Amino acid sequence: MNYAEILTRLGIGEADLAGGSLAVRTPIDGSEIAKVPELAPEKMADVIATSKAAFKKWRMVPAPRRGELVRLLGEELRAAKDDLGQLVTLEAGKIFQEGLGEVQEMIDICDFAVGLSRQLYGLTIASERPGHRMQETWHPIGPVGIISAFNFPVAVWSWNAALALVCGNPVIWKPSEKTPLTALACQKILEKAIARFGDDAPAGLSQVVIGGAALGEALVTSEDVPVISATGSTRMGRIVGPKVAERFGRSILELGGNNAMIVSPTADLEMAVRAIVFSAVGTAGQRCTTLRRLFVHDSVYDQLIPRLVKAYAGVPAGNPLEQGVLMGPLIDSDSFDRMQGSLAAAKETGATVHGGARQLEDKFPNGYYVTPAIVEMKSQEQVMKDETFAPILYVMRYSDLDDAIDMQNDVPQGLSSCIFSTDVRETEAFLSDAGSDCGIANVNIGPSGAEIGGAFGGEKETGGGRESGSDAWKAYMRRATNTINYSRELPLAQGIKFDI
Numbered sequence: 324m325n326y327a328e329i330l331t332r333l334g335i336g337e338a339d340l341a342g343g344s345l346a347v348r349t350p351i352d353g354s355e356i357a358k359v360p361e362l363a364p365e366k367m368a369d370v371i372a373t374s375k376a377a378f379k380k381w382r383m384v385p386a387p388r389r390g391e392l393v394r395l396l397g398e399e400l401r402a403a404k405d406d407l408g409q410l411v412t413l414e415a416g417k418i419f420q421e422g423l424g425e426v427q428e429m430i431d432i433c434d435f436a437v438g439l440s441r442q443l444y445g446l447t448i449a450s451e452r453p454g455h456r457m458q459e460t461w462h463p464i465g466p467v468g469i470i471s472a473f474n475f476p477v478a479v480w481s482w483n484a485a486l487a488l489v490c491g492n493p494v495i496w497k498p499s500e501k502t503p504l505t506a507l508a509c510q511k512i513l514e515k516a517i518a519r520f521g522d523d524a525p526a527g528l529s530q531v532v533i534g535g536a537a538l539g540e541a542l543v544t545s546e547d548v549p550v551i552s553a554t555g556s557t558r559m560g561r562i563v564g565p566k567v568a569e570r571f572g573r574s575i576l577e578l579g580g581n582n583a584m585i586v587s588p589t590a591d592l593e594m595a596v597r598a599i600v601f602s603a604v605g606t607a608g609q610r611c612t613t614l615r616r617l618f619v620h621d622s623v624y625d626q627l628i629p630r631l632v633k634a635y636a637g638v639p640a641g642n643p644l645e646q647g648v649l650m651g652p653l654i655d656s657d658s659f660d661r662m663q664g665s666l667a668a669a670k671e672t673g674a675t676v677h678g679g680a681r682q683l684e685d686k687f688p689n690g691y692y693v694t695p696a697i698v699e700m701k702s703q704e705q706v707m708k709d710e711t712f713a714p715i716l717y718v719m720r721y722s723d724l725d726d727a728i729d730m731q732n733d734v735p736q737g738l739s740s741c742i743f744s745t746d747v748r749e750t751e752a753f754l755s756d757a758g759s760d761c762g763i764a765n766v767n768i769g770p771s772g773a774e775i776g777g778a779f780g781g782e783k784e785t786g787g788g789r790e791s792g793s794d795a796w797k798a799y800m801r802r803a804t805n806t807i808n809y810s811r812e813l814p815l816a817q818g819i820k821f822d823i
């Protein structure tokens with residue numbers, strides 16, 4: 324695999340890497356791919372000033388015209404799909420199919436945002452006063468700061484950037500320090516679209532800033548960045564959320580998940596097994612939507628678990644660029660250590676652990692490949708309530724659906740969830756007001772792999788933010804309520820008399 328060729332095709336040249344200080348390693352074998360220049364935190368003020376200037380111009384460009392830029396971005400992404408997908412695989416270690424899927428997700432959100440650019444609808448509202456009219460209008464809000472994680476290094480940016488741009492806002496992106504190359508590549512792809520779009524796009528409409536926590540802090544504490552959209556760990560969200568709130572900024576937080584599946588007595592077990600393996604093992608268990616907890620009804624437990632253990636044993640792990648491989652490496656050794664720590668903690672509770680050991684160490688001494696783990700728990704202990712970003716699937720029995728739903732909800736996170744059942748009473752109970760408390764609740768599909776058309780995010784420690792489809796765009800705009808008096812009187816609302 325020639326990294327240099329992919330980088331060149333994606334427009335990343337020597338000039339972009341000159342003076343590079345941040346070593347980028349591929350998790351495939353731990354080797355260094357490049358060194359990327361970092362931005363000093365003091366320079367963030369200039370970045371934000373540029374973004375503010377860009378905002379003044381961009382907000383005046385009509386929304387459908389802004390949509391045209393995102394349409395061109397979608398075209399450029401289509402052209403770069405293979406190369407960008409490969410770079411995602413190199414940098415994040417997910418299999419190439421999933422790298423391609425991630426780029427497809429970017430293309431999809433661009434298409435969505437193009438349509439949205441003609442549908443930033445407000446409301447008309449009946450006024451209680453004669454000769455008055457009320458309306459609600461939506462306006463660009465200002466620079467949007469995007470903080471993204473290594474596991475979806477490009478798609479999460481695009482959900483935010485495509486919406487922010489059609490909503491009339493410039494973007495400042497701080498990618499994970501583990502995946503800066505894919506961020507530089509996205510910036511190059513967007514720059515190509517901007518060059519085709521023409522002069523309506525102001526300089527600095529999109530900026531990428533690479534660096535560590537101090538740089539992130541300079542972004543999130545700035546009063547000139549009204550919206551911060553941050554995706555990553557709950558630990559990161561606990562730092563970012565209060566800092567943004569302190570200055571009355573708006574944050575869109577998409578943090579940890581501890582996603583569950585309930586397999587009921589009427590489930591199609593064949594489908595369930597496939598869904599479980601994809602959602603627990605895909606991306607080596609490093610999606611925020613990864614299936615981490617499985618509640619299986621007593622009556623099907625002894626059928627399902629052996630099938631699952633067998634399916635797990637057949638999951639081909641290895642170089643994620645190779646066809647046929649279904650599971651790549653963990654991102655790094657820290658991640659491997661955390662996985663081992665959680666497995667040890669589970670064992671201490673009396674759990675039975677299948678798999679979970681390191682593999683392919685001879686071939687990749689600096690790559691952290693594991694066999695995915697199934698952990699049969701006796702009860703929902705603390706280790707199961709924490710999110711470990713690795714392919715560990717905790718499994719438990721249940722006998723009563725209400726108990727299973729309670730156990731599912733009894734964790735601090737609230738991102739995604741699902742039920743496998745062909746009984747409409749069960750599936751409707753799961754989706755009801757007394758059902759899953761997550762932002763995503765599915766029936767007969769796994770908890771991961773959401774389409775972009777829905778709002779994406781969840782409750783509790785997941786942070787409450789919503790990105791991507793539905794009306795998530797509203798978080799990227801300023802809402803104004805307008806009351807217009809076209810009469811010759813000045814009646815007050817609530818009938819208040821105030822005559823002078």
Ligand code: UN1
Pocket residue numbers: 428474475479554609610611612770771772773774
């Ligand atoms: C994430 O892991 O941060 O639903 C995003 C999914 C993907 C997005 C995951 N569409 O699994």
